[in-house]
Amino acid sequence: MNYPLYDERDNKWICMGWDSQIYENERISSGMAVRIDYNQEAGRYLPTRLNSVIQARQKTDTSKVVTRGYNLYLKDYIFNENLEIIQSSNSKELQPPQ
Secondary structure (H helix, E strand, O other), rough: EEEEEEEEEEEEEEEEEEEEEEOOOOOOEEEEEEEEEEEEOEEEEEEEEEEEEEEEEOOOOOOOOOEEEEEEEOOOOOOOOOOOOOOOOOOOOOOOOO
C-alpha cells in the first residue's frame, strides 16, 4: 500500500513524499517513509534531498524490527528533456516561468 503526501505551493500540488507498507498474512512485514526537500529555481520546484526510513522484520526473528535511515542528495543535475507543463481541463491557465 502506498500513501502519497502532497502540499500546495504557489497554487500547484507537489509530492512531498510517500509512506509504503507491505503486508504478509494480514500483518505489516515492512514499511518505508520518504520525504522530499525542494529548492525553487526559475519558478519550478526541484528536489534536492530525499530522506527515507525503512523498517523490516528480520527473516530469522519475525518479532524483531530493523530500522535504517538514508539520505539521498541531488545536486548539479540536468534534465535530458525540457520540463513540460501539462494542463488539466479544470486547472487555471498556467504560464511557463520567464
